[in-house]
Each structure stands twice: as structure tokens, then as C-alpha cells.
Amino acid sequence: MMNQDNFMVIKTILDWVNVFFVIYLIGYSSFLFLAVVVGSSELYNKRHKEELKNTLLQNYYVPISIIVPAYNEEVTVVETVKSLLSLEYTLYEIIVVDDGSKDTTSQKLIEAFDMKPIRRPIHRKISCQPEEFVYESVSEKVPLTLIRKKNGGKADSLNMGINACKYPYFICMDADSVLQYDSLTKISRPLLEQGNIVAVGGVVRPANSVTLDQGRVLNYQLPSNILACMQVLEYDRSFLASRILFDKFNGSLIISGAFGLFKKDTVIAAGGYDHSTMGEDMELVVKLHEYCAMNEIPYCIKYATDAICWSQAPERLRDLCKQRKRWHLGLFQSMWKHRVMLFNAKFGAVSFVSFFYFLLYELLSPFIEIFGVVTMVTAFIFDLINIPFMFLFFAIYAVFGCILTLTAFFARTQTIDLKISVMDALKAILLCFIEITFLRFIMAFVRATAFIGYKKKKLNWGRIERKKINVK
Amino acid sequence: MKVEILIYAYLAVCVSMILFNIVCIFVFRRKDKNIKKRSIDFTDIIEEQLDKQTVDETHKSFLRKKLKKINHMMAFDETLEKLYDRRPEDTQKYIANLCSVFVFLTFKYSEKNQIQAAYFPYIIKKYHVFKGVSIPIVQESLMELVKEQNLYCRENALQALYSIGGADSVIQALKTLDKAGSFHHGKMIADGLLCFSGPIDELSEKLWMNFNKFSIALKQAILDYFRFSSGRHSEKMLQLMIDDKENQELRFSAIRYFAKYHHEPAQAHLYSLATDDSPIWEYRAIAASALGNYPAEKTEILLKELLCDPNWHVRYNAADSLERLGVRYEEMIDIFEGRDRYAAEMLRYRFDRKKLKDTEGMPV
Numbered sequence: 001m002m003n004q005d006n007f008m009v010i011k012t013i014l015d016w017v018n019v020f021f022v023i024y025l026i027g028y029s030s031f032l033f034l035a036v037v038v039g040s041s042e043l044y045n046k047r048h049k050e051e052l053k054n055t056l057l058q059n060y061y062v063p064i065s066i067i068v069p070a071y072n073e074e075v076t077v078v079e080t081v082k083s084l085l086s087l088e089y090t091l092y093e094i095i096v097v098d099d100g101s102k103d104t105t106s107q108k109l110i111e112a113f114d115m116k117p118i119r120r121p122i123h124r125k126i127s128c129q130p131e132e133f134v135y136e137s138v139s140e141k142v143p144l145t146l147i148r149k150k151n152g153g154k155a156d157s158l159n160m161g162i163n164a165c166k167y168p169y170f171i172c173m174d175a176d177s178v179l180q181y182d183s184l185t186k187i188s189r190p191l192l193e194q195g196n197i198v199a200v201g202g203v204v205r206p207a208n209s210v211t212l213d214q215g216r217v218l219n220y221q222l223p224s225n226i227l228a229c230m231q232v233l234e235y236d237r238s239f240l241a242s243r244i245l246f247d248k249f250n251g252s253l254i255i256s257g258a259f260g261l262f263k264k265d266t267v268i269a270a271g272g273y274d275h276s277t278m279g280e281d282m283e284l285v286v287k288l289h290e291y292c293a294m295n296e297i298p299y300c301i302k303y304a305t306d307a308i309c310w311s312q313a314p315e316r317l318r319d320l321c322k323q324r325k326r327w328h329l330g331l332f333q334s335m336w337k338h339r340v341m342l343f344n345a346k347f348g349a350v351s352f353v354s355f356f357y358f359l360l361y362e363l364l365s366p367f368i369e370i371f372g373v374v375t376m377v378t379a380f381i382f383d384l385i386n387i388p389f390m391f392l393f394f395a396i397y398a399v400f401g402c403i404l405t406l407t408a409f410f411a412r413t414q415t416i417d418l419k420i421s422v423m424d425a426l427k428a429i430l431l432c433f434i435e436i437t438f439l440r441f442i443m444a445f446v447r448a449t450a451f452i453g454y455k456k457k458k459l460n461w462g463r464i465e466r467k468k469i470n471v472k
Numbered sequence: 473m474k475v476e477i478l479i480y481a482y483l484a485v486c487v488s489m490i491l492f493n494i495v496c497i498f499v500f501r502r503k504d505k506n507i508k509k510r511s512i513d514f515t516d517i518i519e520e521q522l523d524k525q526t527v528d529e530t531h532k533s534f535l536r537k538k539l540k541k542i543n544h545m546m547a548f549d550e551t552l553e554k555l556y557d558r559r560p561e562d563t564q565k566y567i568a569n570l571c572s573v574f575v576f577l578t579f580k581y582s583e584k585n586q587i588q589a590a591y592f593p594y595i596i597k598k599y600h601v602f603k604g605v606s607i608p609i610v611q612e613s614l615m616e617l618v619k620e621q622n623l624y625c626r627e628n629a630l631q632a633l634y635s636i637g638g639a640d641s642v643i644q645a646l647k648t649l650d651k652a653g654s655f656h657h658g659k660m661i662a663d664g665l666l667c668f669s670g671p672i673d674e675l676s677e678k679l680w681m682n683f684n685k686f687s688i689a690l691k692q693a694i695l696d697y698f699r700f701s702s703g704r705h706s707e708k709m710l711q712l713m714i715d716d717k718e719n720q721e722l723r724f725s726a727i728r729y730f731a732k733y734h735h736e737p738a739q740a741h742l743y744s745l746a747t748d749d750s751p752i753w754e755y756r757a758i759a760a761s762a763l764g765n766y767p768a769e770k771t772e773i774l775l776k777e778l779l780c781d782p783n784w785h786v787r788y789n790a791a792d793s794l795e796r797l798g799v800r801y802e803e804m805i806d807i808f809e810g811r812d813r814y815a816a817e818m819l820r821y822r823f824d825r826k827k828l829k830d831t832e833g834m835p836v
Binding site: 026029033036037040044048049051052053054055056057058059060061062116118119120121123136138139191192193194195392393396399400403404406407410411414 | 478479482483485486489490492493496497500542546587588590591594622623624627628631655657659660663664667784788814817818820821824825828829832
């Protein structure tokens, strides 16, 4: 039997843990609330502005190079390049970097676009693995280049692309994604609207069950796969809303590797993509913050809510777990590498809001959530928990989360004229509960265990099953 | 308990967000329907005027009353767009008769918030409402918009001024913009000036007359405009290019001008810029590129030397220019077989690429 003293110690500890969790959850809920309110109102405001022609209507453009790093992408790469060729934009080039694929990625491209070998000198401004061969096609509407290089990872391939590209801005994207027809116009618009922009993030949307024709959405519906469907909702709540909020104070720390635009000179000066991290996309953005702030270069990183890239969301739990583990490790590596930014006045709001948020509610959240479950079990064992209150608390938390998710979801669909069926609306309402109550906890566990076997998989491409996007 | 109060507060927030969502859905649907309905009403009324080939005063006062409301203006815009497709000439005549209505609306829209105010110059530009007509009150109002913080107010106002076509008012607008100090991308200014609907020579002359009154960023945009518009600015550009006290970005712009327009007197200066041994490699690189437009034996010799330049961009541009000058493989044999591997690599790439383009039948 436990004596009274020990019991009191446990009770005191649990009381303090309770206080911590109440503060933690209030902090998170408040952030989420703020993000969804700011995000939704921004989307509604944007729609209002567009209705009243508060938008750039002329065909202004900046030349852009699109870099497509590819590793074993024979299933999707040709469709991806075809979709890039149908983009509505005046001046751009496409550079596919084959990172020593073991399949026929290069051959598929060479045949599909009648590419010819050429000895092209590449200006090495950032280090990367050497090229094995270069092919070019001059018969397409824009220059298309294929560079096959020795395997070195995604970051290395992007660095090769940066070295080879000729325009002052480049876009990085995944070889299994499709850019919407107007995505280049939309992602480059902030460059014309504001000075000192070094990077612009685009929106990545799950393309499962969406039919695209020449980069235009022919048919939009929620994915039939439940897991993919829940990711659509999660993307709207967590990514779209929070990134709009961070954007308000130049605090974005992530630009998705699937679609982002960068100023080439600044990226080169900052050292390019880091080969040694898994989350090279986040690492680059954090590095740009650090580089510009340290060198007192005025800069701005923006988020374009209407520049859209369609990408396949994992439909199998195993693939989703792999993806999330990878993201979590990338987050850890980036934050550790740039830990100087935490609580550092030199970085302003990026340090005290964005970096702190990512530390507490992204990097440490799976551990905190699992610790919460362990505490609950302990409290239950010692009969120190008010069960009805706990259920009420969780029920309200779940309802709150669901409503925020649905607000973000409906704000997005309404403001960009995507018509959704009543069935899809009901599906969204039902699945957001499952996402909040189940998937979130599974993902917390997955992320908490991401560090197991970390060294072994540190630099691989993190393959998930590839499926073609439904393109007509 | 405090925690419970917080929980109930969050519940209240949840309920308000549900209400917010529902209200938004209904507001959007109603707004769209109303605009469509108003547009149908406008169509009947305007077609009546188009048939009569005149615009009567009753109709004008009807428009004055209605169009001061933004939702009616949006419906009017939608109607005119459709009528333009069906009866372009009649619609243009109809709009030309509405000057007095739009002068009245200028006052009304200048009192609105910036988002709504930006819509009015958009309409002026879209339907060329005041084309060739100088109305001081309208221009003053547009000039006020050019000072605004909102980019679209500034841009739509500039577009409206370009469409009206008065050179003096455009110059004044550029000065106002410069003075306001808000960021306005040079590309938008250069491309915008290309849309100017008035006498281009007069505009160019006035731009040069006021050139020194503008900021460097604006000067650069104006030089870009000259480069895109015509080759009639060679003399002034040459003065700019050879003035070594001038801002280097402006001198770069001037060199780029001669890459597009051949001007014999510039050739010797381009040679000296291409051999410039200052640490600013951009002079050599841009001059190397411009020399592709100046075929001569001396040009080829110089470009061959530039192929061995330590700077990658200079070598690249020199190779590109040699390709554009149409030099043959045999003439370059000394480079291909020479000791400078980088020069040979760069040139080989240009030659291979030209061959590739020739095979594909593409213009080089």
C-alpha cells in the first residue's frame, strides 16, 4: 500500500501537470482559433478584393526556372512535365534533375520529349554531385533540360538545378505533383506587389479524386479514400490557416518542398539546400531568415494562398506514417541546426512566435500528448481524476477543433469557387471528428517514434507509393 | 471554476464560428444573385439607349443614382462586358456619351475606401471612358489615388491615366508616385507605359525632359520602357552609357538598349566596356552580350578573347554572341583546340545548341 506522503507527492505532481496541460491546450486552442479566424477572413477579403479588381490584371511576369528533382519517378515524371508545359505563363524554363534513378526516369523523358544529348557547362555556385549527362529539348514551347547526376539526395538535386537554371527566380517542386495552370502567375505576384521578397510559398492540395485537364480542375470532390480525405481537412486547418497567420508578420518557417518560389541569388548566398537534413524545404526557409537577419538584409517571405499545386496525399497508413516521420525529423534537424534563432531578439517575431510555436506545438507536441495520456492513466489509477469533467473537456476540445477545421475548409472552398456536393459537405463534417479524435493521436505516436532508426534513414528520399494524378 | 468559464467561452466561440460560416454562405449566394438580377435589369435599360443611338438625360440621372453604389457598378460592368461582345460600336458610342456621369462618379468614388476606390479607375481604363479627353477634376482624383498605400489604387489609377492618353498627366503621376515613396515594381511601370494610348513621341520627349527629376528606380523603369518601345533613343542612351559618373544600373540598362538596337556610334564604346578591367564584371558581361548585335572582325576577335575571361557570365555571353554572329566552326578551331578548357566548353555548347535548333527547324 502507498503511504499518505507518497500519495500527496503524486497528487501535487498531477496537479501541476494539470495546470501545465490546461495552459498548453488553451495556448494551442487560442493559436488555432486565431489562425483560422485570420486565415478565413484573409480568404474572404481576398475574394472581395478580386471581385473589385484589386489585383494585377496585366500580363506582368518575372522569368522563372522550374526545378523538378526526380528519383525513380518513371510512373509520374512524363505527366508532370507535360502539365508544366501547359502552364499559362510567358517566360519560364523546366529543369528535371534525375538523381541517379535506378528505374527508367531519364529514358522516359528522353523518349517522350525527343530530347537530345548536349555538353552543357554548368556554373557550380553551390556544391552538388557531378552530372552524368545533360539532355535538352528545343521543340517544346519552353526550354526543357534533363540533367542526370550521381545520386546525392533531393537537396543535392535541387542544388544542381539551381546551378543550371538561368532565370533569377526558381521554383522547386516534386516530380509527382501538378501545378495549376495559373500557378506561376499567382506565385510570382507577391514579387511585383512588394519589394525585398526572397521566397514565396504556394499551397499544396491533395489531388486524390480530383480530375485535372491542362492544369485546370474539371471535377473537384473529396477523396474516396478516408485517409486522404482526412488529410484534405488537416491541410486546410493546420497548413492553410496557420501559414496565413505567420505570413502576417513575416514569420513563415515552412515553404512546402512541393511548391515554392525562391530568389536565386539569395539562396546561393545563404548556401543553397542542405544535403545533411531530411527537411531541406524547411531548413532552407529557416536558413533564409537567419542569413538575412544576421546580415541585416531587408527581406520578406510570403505565402500565396491562390498559387496551387496538386499532389497525391498518401492513401495508406504506412505511407502516411513514413511521410510524417520524415517531416518530423526534418523539423527537428532544421530547428536544432538554427537553434540560435530561439528567443533571440535579432529575429523578432520569427523567434518569439514562429520558432517558439514550432518548438512547443509541433516538435514537442507528440511527446507532450503522449505524456498527457500517461498522466491520465496514472491519475485514473490513483482515483485523482474527475471523469465527467475530463470527458466534457475532451468533447469540447474535439468540437472546437472540428469547427475550426470546417471553418477553414468551407472558407477555402467558398472563396475559390470550388463547388462541393452536399454529400462531400457531410463527409467533411463526419471525418473531421475522426481526424481530431483518432488520426491526430496516431500521428502523435508516429511522430514521437520518428527518431527510432533516425541515423539509418537520414538521407534517403523517403519513398511512398507513387500514383498518377488524374489528368485528362 | 475558472477552467470551466474558459471552456464555455470556447464553446461560445465555436457557436459564433458556425454562425459566421452560415452567414457567409448566404451572403455570398445573395450577392451573386443580386448582381445577376441587376445586370439583367441594366441590359434592358441600356439596350433601349443603344437602339436610340443617344443617351437621354433621364437615363443619365438614373445611372448617377445607381452607379454610386459599388454593387450596381459591378452589375453595370458585367452588362457592358456582354453588350461589348454583341454590339461593340453601339456600346462604345454609348460610353462616350456618359462622360458627365463618370465625372460625377469620380467624386463619389474618391470618398470610398481604398478597395472600392480602386474599382473606379479600373472601369475608366476598361471602357476607355475619358480617352483623349482632359478633365482636370478626373485627373486630380486619379492623382490622389496614385498617392495611396494600396498598390491596386495606384496601379489602376496609372492604368486609367495611360488609357486617357495625356502625356503631362502621366509625367505628373510618375512624379507623384516617386514622391509618395511606396514600392511600385519597375516592371509594372515599364509595361504600363507601353499601354499609353496618347502620342508616344510626346510622352518620350517629356520623360527625357524630366528624367533627372526621377529616382534611380523610376529612371531604370523608364529606360526599360524605352528599350521595349523603340530604337529612337540611341543618342540619349549613348550619353548615359558613356558617362562614367552615372549610376551603374542605369548604364547597364543603356548597354542593354544597344544589344537590342544597332547604333553604329555605340560600337567603339561597347568595345571599351567589354575590355573594362574594373572589378565590376557586369560591364564586360552585358557589353559582350550587346556585341552580338555588331558584326565586325574586331567584334569577333574581342569576343574570342572574352571567352577566356575569368568570369563565367562573361564567357557565356561571349559564346552566345559569337553564335548569334554566325561564326563558323573552322573560325573557332583555335578555341576548340586551345588550352582554355572552359572557353572551349562554353563555345561547344553554343555550337551544339545551334545545331540542335537547326535540326529542329527552330529560329535561332
